[in-house]
Amino acid sequence: MSPRLDATRTPDAPSAAVPHDHSFGHPAELPHEILPELPHDRALGLPFDRSLDGIGPVDARALSKQLFARLAELEEGTHDHAYVRNTLVELNLALVRFAAARFGTRSEPMEDIVQVGTIGLIKAIDRFELTRGVEFPTFAMPTIIGEIKRFFRDTSWSVHxxxxxxxxxxxxxxxxxxxxxxxxxxxxxxxxxxxxxxxxxxxxxxxxxxxxxTASSLDAQPDEEEGPGGEATLADRLGYEDHGLTGIEYIASLKPMIASLPLRERHILSLRFVSGMTQSEIGTELGISQMHVSRLLARTLSKLRRGLTLEE
CATH class of the missing domain: 1.10.10.10 (Winged helix-like DNA-binding domain superfamily/Winged helix DNA-binding domain)
Incomplete structure (x- = not known):
C-alpha cells in the first residue's frame, strides 16, 4: 500500500509518495491515502475518516495536477465532475487563507473575506488549464486577491x-x-x-x-473618552433647529416699515403684540371702540404684509 501523505517523511519516504502516474477512474476508485473523506464520500461508498487539512503544500500541488487532468476528462455537470472539482476546492483552501491574511487589518470579519476568496478560488479552478504549463497557485492567486479586492471596493464604502x-x-x-x-x-x-x-x-x-x-455612529464615544465626565457622543454635540431664527429676517425687514407708520398705529401694534393686550383693552386705553381697534389693526397688518411681499 502507498504510504500516507501525512506520515512522517524520511529519506526513504519522499513527498513523491503521491503516485504521479496513477490514472484516476471513478471517484470510488481513488485510494484513501490520496483522497480522504469529503462530505459526500459516504454516498459514494468511501468510508474514510480524515480531512484534506493534513496534506502539505508539496503533496497538495502534486495531487492537484492529477485532479486537474482528471477534471478535464469529465463532463461538466456530472456527479464525478462535481466530486473532483469540490476536492480541488478543499485541497487549495490554504491559498485562500494565505491571500485573506493580507487583509486581516480591514474591518470586515475574516470569515467573510475567506468566503469571498473561496469564490475566487472556484473561478480559478474553472478557468485553469494544465496545458498552459503554469502552476495552479501562480494562476489562482491573482484571481483570489482580485475577488477580495472587488468585495472591499463594492461593500466597504459607507456611501456609494x-x-x-x-x-x-x-x-x-x-x-x-x-x-x-x-x-x-x-x-x-x-x-x-x-x-x-x-x-x-x-x-x-x-x-x-x-x-x-467610512462613517461613524452618532452614538459612538470618542476614542479619548474616559469616565463619565468625558466628551459626549456626536449626537449630543449636534446642534438643534432654532425656530426663532426664521423670524429674524422678517423682523429686520419690518423695522423700517413699522418706523414709517403713523404714531397711533405703531402704538396699537405695541399694545397688541408687545404688551399682549386684547382689542377691548386697547380700545379702553385709547378711548375708542373695540371695532375701531380691529379695523385699524387689520389695515396696519395688511400694509405690512404687502410690504414684505413686495420685498420678496
Whole structure:
C-alpha cells in the first residue's frame, strides 16, 4: 500500500509518495491515502475518516495536477465532475487563507473575506488549464486577491460613489505619500494635481469622495473618552433647529416699515403684540371702540404684509 501523505517523511519516504502516474477512474476508485473523506464520500461508498487539512503544500500541488487532468476528462455537470472539482476546492483552501491574511487589518470579519476568496478560488479552478504549463497557485492567486479586492471596493464604502472616484482616492493617497516624502510636508491641491496630471477641481472632488469611505455612529464615544465626565457622543454635540431664527429676517425687514407708520398705529401694534393686550383693552386705553381697534389693526397688518411681499 502507498504510504500516507501525512506520515512522517524520511529519506526513504519522499513527498513523491503521491503516485504521479496513477490514472484516476471513478471517484470510488481513488485510494484513501490520496483522497480522504469529503462530505459526500459516504454516498459514494468511501468510508474514510480524515480531512484534506493534513496534506502539505508539496503533496497538495502534486495531487492537484492529477485532479486537474482528471477534471478535464469529465463532463461538466456530472456527479464525478462535481466530486473532483469540490476536492480541488478543499485541497487549495490554504491559498485562500494565505491571500485573506493580507487583509486581516480591514474591518470586515475574516470569515467573510475567506468566503469571498473561496469564490475566487472556484473561478480559478474553472478557468485553469494544465496545458498552459503554469502552476495552479501562480494562476489562482491573482484571481483570489482580485475577488477580495472587488468585495472591499463594492461593500466597504459607507456611501456609494462612482468607480472613478474610488480609484482616484487610491491615486491621491499614493501621490500624497510620495510628495510628502519629497517635500517634507503635506502637498497642496495644485501639487497633487500636477503630480497626477489632472485638474485641481478633480483633486478636490476626490478628497471629498474619500470622506464617504467610512462613517461613524452618532452614538459612538470618542476614542479619548474616559469616565463619565468625558466628551459626549456626536449626537449630543449636534446642534438643534432654532425656530426663532426664521423670524429674524422678517423682523429686520419690518423695522423700517413699522418706523414709517403713523404714531397711533405703531402704538396699537405695541399694545397688541408687545404688551399682549386684547382689542377691548386697547380700545379702553385709547378711548375708542373695540371695532375701531380691529379695523385699524387689520389695515396696519395688511400694509405690512404687502410690504414684505413686495420685498420678496
Amino acid at each position: 460613489v462612482p468607480r472613478r472616484l474610488q480609484e482616484l482616492r487610491l491615486d491621491l493617497a499614493k501621490a500624497g505619500d510620495a510628495l510628502a516624502q519629497r517635500l517634507d510636508r503635506a502637498p497642496t491641491v495644485a501639487e497633487l494635481a500636477e503630480e497626477l496630471g489632472i485638474a485641481p477641481e478633480e483633486v478636490v472632488e476626490g478628497m471629498a469622495a474619500s470622506n464617504a469611505y
